[in-house]
Amino acid sequence: MADTAVQEPKKYTAKDFQSDQDVRWCPGCGDYSILAQTQRVFPDIGVEKKDIVWVSGIGCSSRFPYYMETFGLHGIHGRAPIIASGLKMARPDLSVWVATGDGDLLSIGGNHFIHACRRNIDIKVLLFNNQIYGLTKGQYSPTSEFGKITKSTPWGSIDHPFNPVALALGAECTFVARSLDRDPKHLQTIIRAAAEHTGTAFIEIYQNCNVFNDGAFFHLTEKGQKEENVVVLEHNKPLIFGANNDKGIRLDGFTPKIVSIENSEFSKDDLLVHDENKNDDVLAFILSRMTYDPDLPTPVGIFRKTYKPTYDTEMQKQINKAIEKRGEGDLDKLFNEGETWVVE
Amino acid sequence: MADTAVQEPKKYTAKDFQSDQDVRWCPGCGDYSILAQTQRVFPDIGVEKKDIVWVSGIGCSSRFPYYMETFGLHGIHGRAPIIASGLKMARPDLSVWVATGDGDLLSIGGNHFIHACRRNIDIKVLLFNNQIYGLTKGQYSPTSEFGKITKSTPWGSIDHPFNPVALALGAECTFVARSLDRDPKHLQTIIRAAAEHTGTAFIEIYQNCNVFNDGAFFHLTEKGQKEENVVVLEHNKPLIFGANNDKGIRLDGFTPKIVSIENSEFSKDDLLVHDENKNDDVLAFILSRMTYDPDLPTPVGIFRKTYKPTYDTEMQKQINKAIEKRGEGDLDKLFNEGETWVVE
Amino acid sequence: METNKANQHKKTETIEEVVIHFAGDSGDGMQLTGSQFTTSSAIAGNDLNTFPDFPAEIRAPAGTTYGVSGFQIHFGSRKIHTPGDISDVLVAMNPAALRVNLKHLRDGGTIIVNNQGFTPKNLKLAGYDKNPLDDGSLSNYQIHKVDISKLTANALEDLNLGSKVVDRCKNFFALGLMYWMYNRPVEPTLSWIKDKFKNKPELIEANTRALKAGLHYGDITEIFTTRYEVRPAKLKPGTYRNITGNAALALGLVAAAQKSGLEMYLGAYPITPASDVLHELSRHKNFKVKTFQAEDEIAAISAAIGAAYGGALGVTATSGPGMALKMEAIGLAVMLELPLVIADIQRGGPSTGLPTKTEQADLFQAMFGRNSEAPLCVLAAATPSDCFTMAYEAVRVAIKYMTPVILLSDGYIANGSEPWNIPKASDLEKLDVTFHTDQENFLPYSRDKKTLARPWAIPGTSGLEHRVGGLEKQDKTGNINYEPENHQIMVNYRAEKIERIANDIPDAAVDGDKEGDLLIVGWGSTHGAITSAVERSRTKGKSVSHVHLRYLNPFPKNLGEILYNFKKILVPELNKGQLSSLLRSKYLVPAVGYNKVQGLPFKTAELENKIDELLRG
Amino acid sequence: METNKANQHKKTETIEEVVIHFAGDSGDGMQLTGSQFTTSSAIAGNDLNTFPDFPAEIRAPAGTTYGVSGFQIHFGSRKIHTPGDISDVLVAMNPAALRVNLKHLRDGGTIIVNNQGFTPKNLKLAGYDKNPLDDGSLSNYQIHKVDISKLTANALEDLNLGSKVVDRCKNFFALGLMYWMYNRPVEPTLSWIKDKFKNKPELIEANTRALKAGLHYGDITEIFTTRYEVRPAKLKPGTYRNITGNAALALGLVAAAQKSGLEMYLGAYPITPASDVLHELSRHKNFKVKTFQAEDEIAAISAAIGAAYGGALGVTATSGPGMALKMEAIGLAVMLELPLVIADIQRGGPSTGLPTKTEQADLFQAMFGRNSEAPLCVLAAATPSDCFTMAYEAVRVAIKYMTPVILLSDGYIANGSEPWNIPKASDLEKLDVTFHTDQENFLPYSRDKKTLARPWAIPGTSGLEHRVGGLEKQDKTGNINYEPENHQIMVNYRAEKIERIANDIPDAAVDGDKEGDLLIVGWGSTHGAITSAVERSRTKGKSVSHVHLRYLNPFPKNLGEILYNFKKILVPELNKGQLSSLLRSKYLVPAVGYNKVQGLPFKTAELENKIDELLRG
Numbered sequence A, B: 001m002a003d004t005a006v007q008e009p010k011k012y013t014a015k016d017f018q019s020d021q022d023v024r025w026c027p028g029c030g031d032y033s034i035l036a037q038t039q040r041v042f043p044d045i046g047v048e049k050k051d052i053v054w055v056s057g058i059g060c061s062s063r064f065p066y067y068m069e070t071f072g073l074h075g076i077h078g079r080a081p082i083i084a085s086g087l088k089m090a091r092p093d094l095s096v097w098v099a100t101g102d103g104d105l106l107s108i109g110g111n112h113f114i115h116a117c118r119r120n121i122d123i124k125v126l127l128f129n130n131q132i133y134g135l136t137k138g139q140y141s142p143t144s145e146f147g148k149i150t151k152s153t154p155w156g157s158i159d160h161p162f163n164p165v166a167l168a169l170g171a172e173c174t175f176v177a178r179s180l181d182r183d184p185k186h187l188q189t190i191i192r193a194a195a196e197h198t199g200t201a202f203i204e205i206y207q208n209c210n211v212f213n214d215g216a217f218f219h220l221t222e223k224g225q226k227e228e229n230v231v232v233l234e235h236n237k238p239l240i241f242g243a244n245n246d247k248g249i250r251l252d253g254f255t256p257k258i259v260s261i262e263n264s265e266f267s268k269d270d271l272l273v274h275d276e277n278k279n280d281d282v283l284a285f286i287l288s289r290m291t292y293d294p295d296l297p298t299p300v301g302i303f304r305k306t307y308k309p310t311y312d313t314e315m316q317k318q319i320n321k322a323i324e325k326r327g328e329g330d331l332d333k334l335f336n337e338g339e340t341w342v343v344e
Numbered sequence C, D: 001m002e003t004n005k006a007n008q009h010k011k012t013e014t015i016e017e018v019v020i021h022f023a024g025d026s027g028d029g030m031q032l033t034g035s036q037f038t039t040s041s042a043i044a045g046n047d048l049n050t051f052p053d054f055p056a057e058i059r060a061p062a063g064t065t066y067g068v069s070g071f072q073i074h075f076g077s078r079k080i081h082t083p084g085d086i087s088d089v090l091v092a093m094n095p096a097a098l099r100v101n102l103k104h105l106r107d108g109g110t111i112i113v114n115n116q117g118f119t120p121k122n123l124k125l126a127g128y129d130k131n132p133l134d135d136g137s138l139s140n141y142q143i144h145k146v147d148i149s150k151l152t153a154n155a156l157e158d159l160n161l162g163s164k165v166v167d168r169c170k171n172f173f174a175l176g177l178m179y180w181m182y183n184r185p186v187e188p189t190l191s192w193i194k195d196k197f198k199n200k201p202e203l204i205e206a207n208t209r210a211l212k213a214g215l216h217y218g219d220i221t222e223i224f225t226t227r228y229e230v231r232p233a234k235l236k237p238g239t240y241r242n243i244t245g246n247a248a249l250a251l252g253l254v255a256a257a258q259k260s261g262l263e264m265y266l267g268a269y270p271i272t273p274a275s276d277v278l279h280e281l282s283r284h285k286n287f288k289v290k291t292f293q294a295e296d297e298i299a300a301i302s303a304a305i306g307a308a309y310g311g312a313l314g315v316t317a318t319s320g321p322g323m324a325l326k327m328e329a330i331g332l333a334v335m336l337e338l339p340l341v342i343a344d345i346q347r348g349g350p351s352t353g354l355p356t357k358t359e360q361a362d363l364f365q366a367m368f369g370r371n372s373e374a375p376l377c378v379l380a381a382a383t384p385s386d387c388f389t390m391a392y393e394a395v396r397v398a399i400k401y402m403t404p405v406i407l408l409s410d411g412y413i414a415n416g417s418e419p420w421n422i423p424k425a426s427d428l429e430k431l432d433v434t435f436h437t438d439q440e441n442f443l444p445y446s447r448d449k450k451t452l453a454r455p456w457a458i459p460g461t462s463g464l465e466h467r468v469g470g471l472e473k474q475d476k477t478g479n480i481n482y483e484p485e486n487h488q489i490m491v492n493y494r495a496e497k498i499e500r501i502a503n504d505i506p507d508a509a510v511d512g513d514k515e516g517d518l519l520i521v522g523w524g525s526t527h528g529a530i531t532s533a534v535e536r537s538r539t540k541g542k543s544v545s546h547v548h549l550r551y552l553n554p555f556p557k558n559l560g561e562i563l564y565n566f567k568k569i570l571v572p573e574l575n576k577g578q579l580s581s582l583l584r585s586k587y588l589v590p591a592v593g594y595n596k597v598q599g600l601p602f603k604t605a606e607l608e609n610k611i612d613e614l615l616r617g
């Protein structure tokens, strides 16, 4: 956080970010890993603990702030992005983070989310996407697959899921990424990249809810499956995947296709090369579309990273400009604006 | 509306759709044209008046239902898409239309809008986008341009506007189009196409608010300007525009570029050919990105039209399936489910 | 039939009522154990009342006090009104369960613990320095240390199951032991096991064995010398089932939809403790019940309003925070004068509060939570099975008066259960709905002379095209109208319509004498505790009567009269005095509140003491 | 200096007070005309009170009755409390304006009409069969038909302006005429014109000429024989300006932010009639006021809560429907115990209701609109300038008690104006805020002994890292806690904290004798009408006193005592009896309501009659 690192920050360890509260997630929950990776990364982001605030809504994932030894606000369901936005506007010096769930962010909180994106307010949003409502014990969520059988859909869900990455892109988000609870290294990299970004940073994290939706992402996280099902996006690198790194993604028009790069007509050089900084977000959008395509690997990594002025700095700028132009506010002058008259 | 045209509908004229209420918009308001075009198209959509419902939120535009001689529900601010959704679910036989404004739909109502899109509920949404809050007398809206000076932003707005077409695409909307209040013919075509679509149909209509945002779209609607600034999307046709139809849009990678097709290296055949039915919505997304690009013409027409099962029919199907499987509900059986015992 | 025969050398003692509390980790299956015991007791013919109590965390780390899940059942041969203030028997699967629940065990009560659960680690997690089973600190109780885990494992030894699976069967051992002790029929549970695990024969075998092992253990070991017999209660003849409040509420709605010929449309968003209404209704699609899990509570009610406009029975169900979000839309429903049932299953607050705990503090919100004058009908269910009756009644009022109706329930009766005397569908009151069809002089805001209801004119009806909305509307035509006199007329109509419902509801019934020293006025889930306390006080010769309100707006017409006939009025509530404030304001009576806001229901004894105090003072 | 000298042959009559009503189409500039007349009258030293009244439509089709926009001003040489029940003079620019307002003109009153506005088309639009100017139907009034349009056009003839522009100047002609008639200073308006059109010299010229033409017309024509003199009122010495309630409210907040050293953060979403608070505050960025137009009302308050957590002065402003949406978040603020000011500028309801009309019906919502027990402080401003005082007070209470405060205003005082005795910034009470910094034993939910406020510990403070949230929290530590006793303690604390504010606010003041036959208890914008009615009744020798409440929760400590000293209590409210219900409930006094829900303020005469009736009966 460029604007907060005024003084040399203390040297922390992951432990410094552990609060004294018992962690109350179900044993085996993917949330533990997200917490651990965050605590591992935070010593490096160059911000003092006192200047970090975690804001959340309601859900299993939204208990996150209690476990981080920073400031924290456990808000109400769906409102974390906007509570965080208000805080960031009032206090641009703080590093403001949001922990949220797929219900919290995309169901009740969808509007605040897309508005945060378009404003490009400098907050970082970590979506714990377990494709289920955990805390309320297992109803389907806006990211659950069509046909899902849950407590509230005993006959199968008839909702088409959101593609959170595509939604964020459609809402003009400047940093859009995806990672996995069970890939600690990757998750750390992405959290670090979000910390470095100035502007709204959105990370969709696939997270296993082992109680109500166990294994939803095992094809993307477990050895022997993930190799064929995940393609890692890296800036300026071609899209290669497969257990033997023998496959790649090639664009046919706008359509990504799998090609073999071993003993085939194609080589590395024919593959789509990722460019996360593309200012038009079309490439990112094409990549986002691979997510629900059963024939294509799921991309993880940074889809898009671009820069534009943030809402909080623009707001501060206007204040400064106003003061420059008019001088610091003088109450007596303000009171006496317009027509006045004197009664003796 | 395939499923409603059970009996041969009556022959109507535009006049049949005029209610007995005085139209109370400001003289000169673009809303009048939208009303007129709708009333002109409705006799042809093959639905009886009694089976049509207009639902709206709050705003100048949301007064629309009062002027249509159909059923109408003037709801509360932002909730029209979801009131309409509930109605359509309960009554799939009705033709349900939403009239809404840029504040109503994209500010307070943003979440209901994106959820309606992803569900693909069969409602038609007409967004009267005047890039301003009309009814509350002139605050900026989520589609107002950056820097806009209004009553609530005397120092200029610092919000980056939504691109409603891109947002709808990111939210998986199956029919996405744009038209103009001052192009009656085009608007009629688009309304007709929306009526024919099964699934969520979204039309962004640029509308002049001559009191609080006069001329916002004059470069797209006025003779001498519109020719160079608008490109009309037509299915299977190349993107040609210009006063003399001498320019076209060509794709350079994903990037649309203007090329001359008169005395130049390019001809019609080199141009991007529009395909509104493309199931992946990348082309539509690319086109949507032209909107705010000062160097490119603004596309109007149908960006995307695709088919997938609608929420309302899926819901009805489940009911039918349940009845088929279990027989029509029998209360006594229901009451006596599970363990029972008799007290004599 | 598998039965539960007594070992002949053990004596059997007949008792009138018992309270048992099952407690263990969230993963220990205590809710299941409790509900099986409940079914068995119901079939044994007892009256009963239950109260499950579980943590807000889904599955808090094993062994912690905040992860304890409990289930209390009170059953007897006489009328049972509550799950019991304190328990006679505590079944504790680990130290945390013991620690949390000991304070609610009566002196001299029985403790049955799972010995293997008392590991050093678990003791520490529960905050015990020493093992309470050994240090004499439980000498006030009859303590039975049973090797439940070990005995279960022994019984399952040759099945070759994983140790986790084996461990999950230990609750059935405990259940078996309690079945033995209280002479309960085993058959219902055996057939439940068969049904539940029909695709996993090994689990049928395992759980059956564990259950029987518990049963036989009681029979054989020397430590249990007495069995208890709790005779059937004298219940009204009929067919019964055990039912929770949420299930009853859902069934009441389905029944009302069927009897009125309306299709039901539920718009809901999950929230504890209301989600089960959504879950239950989602199952009944063959009753043409459409259920919609919306994006939030505002969407849920807005969709239901849309559906009601279309002629469906619009319903939404939620709890406190969700209710707060619905208020603007409820105002619209008031203005549209459409029928709508809004169920609020109250929970502890404010804000997110105590999601899994009970409270009665949304009465004010139900009455007044909207902008401007937006009156509607407010009903409250008193017991789990009463949720059926009041849900049915909510629909009746909503469609007859074309008004939203708020039905208040709470976590306590929503999750608690009691035997329900199952009605015959044909005996339920018929609910009449006629959609308006007459085109002649159709006026959307004309009114029925008696009820002041406006016509329900739904889309699809030729010639009735018209517009409604949230702006003030002209009397009769419903067109937008801002005239002062018209506004006054419409405001008055909306108020008067709700007041007239009073002509159409039963008089408040006084339990006890019609005049006397003390009247207790209650509402909602406090019914059981108040009834018990009043019974006890009367036995002691006190002049105490009880009125329990199911109609909170409007009040029954005779309420004022009743109030004026008592010297003192006590209003016990699980809030800071909301009903009492309404009564004071309306009737100018010096009602005093007895208020408790602890996320827990009243205890009978608390109320009894309060009554004593008032009648003394 | 341009002055307004009388033509010597016309006589001048001195009168004590006048009510003028300007009315015309929405596009006729009547609000501007009214506000210019107001400024001029203020500078003339009169006390005054104004009431603008405009349609919900932005610009309804010209000539319709629902498109009429009006502005009423009441000014005098004595204390003026209201804009006047009925007007002495009606300036009507077209038939619709005449039709709508005639009923509020006193018998024998003066009508000045723009002759050219009475075209057949306009007559028809207004629903007149015949021209009322000619058919004798106005014989009860002194009617002056003036060719306003034509005379204006004449005056501007040689300027070569479009006819539309010329037509838009006609309101200045009317204004000039009224200036002449009431001897008002012209200078303020002339300089306003110069400033307003500083980049359009032709408009300066046009409007100036129109104004002067009106002025001279009065002087010259024979039809006006009398001018009136309204002497300066005896106002408290000081510097004055005219101020609307919304502007005053905004300034009060800015002042409080400055005096407390906090930066203000307003989260708002536009809504009539609260939008002007947003507009006004948006201008004052050089006071470090951050204003945020949010995506909706929930976002607006949530952002303000976030800002308050960060140490800003969090504010949000809205009206009824928006208020309903904020309730869940207000519950969170109650739980977080953060300072927050929530201004509710009430309007007609329910639902969307009558957006541009006034009402006082959100008191219940402010008190009770949240789930569970979520008490907070409720204040109400009584007059436009009182909005300044009460906004300041709202901030004081919020930061001292670490609580959300709801400040109630309404459309009537928000848009209405009166002279404001401008305070000196240095005389305003200093507001102390100390953010907590001490790391030793920091407990986020420890409490100040006197106020019970918790410490405000903001991010950025070393060693104070801690978590807060909407779940019930442990006493002192603020950690999540579900224990029954703790919940009771916290519920009690939150209630007690609000009650203690009563120790810190002024006693209720009785206007009149401290005991007597009748006490009128009012709140909010009814202040003026009640004051006038009580004055008049007392002149008639009646024993009537008046208490006006600015603190609605908690009530002033001495209120009960006051109430008990009167035989009867009358509570006039623009709702169905909300304050009266609170008083009855709390004090068990037989307060009776006088209720009007018509989107309009009380008339003095209505209240006077009611007083007569009560003291007779």
Ligand SMILES: Cc1ncc(C[n+]2csc(CCOP(=O)(O)OP(=O)(O)O)c2C)c(N)n1
Pocket (backbone or CB within 6 Å): A058, A059, A060, A061, A062, A077, A100, A101, A102, A103, A104, A105, A128, A130, A132, A133, A134, A135, A136, A141, C269, C270, C271, C272, C297, C321, C322, C325, C352
């Ligand atoms: C206003 C409101 N509505 C509903 C709820 C109930 N609720 C709590 S969390 C939640 C959804 C949880 O799902 P998600 O956001 O995916 O988080 P997870 O538990 O899966 O991490 C719901 C519906 C609430 N607390 N508040």
Ligand SMILES: Cc1ncc(C[n+]2csc(CCOP(=O)(O)OP(=O)(O)O)c2C)c(N)n1
Pocket (backbone or CB within 6 Å): B058, B059, B060, B061, B062, B077, B100, B101, B102, B103, B104, B105, B128, B130, B132, B133, B134, B135, B136, B141, D269, D270, D271, D272, D297, D321, D322, D325, D352
């Ligand atoms: C809950 C609520 N908040 C705010 C308002 C005030 N309001 C009415 S319409 C409107 C916005 C209008 O803008 P838009 O939707 O663009 O419609 P337009 O008037 O421009 O057609 C607002 C903020 C309201 N009626 N209800």
Ligand code: SF4
Pocket (backbone or CB within 6 Å): A024, A025, A026, A028, A029, A030, A031, A060, A061, A130, A134, A135, A208, A209, A210, A211, A212, C058, C059
């Ligand atoms: S319910 Fe699921 S998401 Fe919630 S804590 Fe348990 S495993 Fe994690």
Ligand code: SF4
Pocket (backbone or CB within 6 Å): B024, B025, B026, B028, B029, B030, B031, B060, B061, B130, B134, B135, B208, B209, B210, B211, B212, D058, D059
């Ligand atoms: S304010 Fe603007 S949008 Fe509204 S009616 Fe007038 S011109 Fe049309």
Ligand SMILES: [Mg+2]
Pocket (backbone or CB within 6 Å): A059, A101, A102, A103, A128, A129, A130, A131, A132, A133, A134, A141
């Ligand atoms: Mg989830």
Ligand SMILES: [Mg+2]
Pocket (backbone or CB within 6 Å): B059, B101, B102, B103, B128, B129, B130, B131, B132, B133, B134, B141
């Ligand atoms: Mg608009």
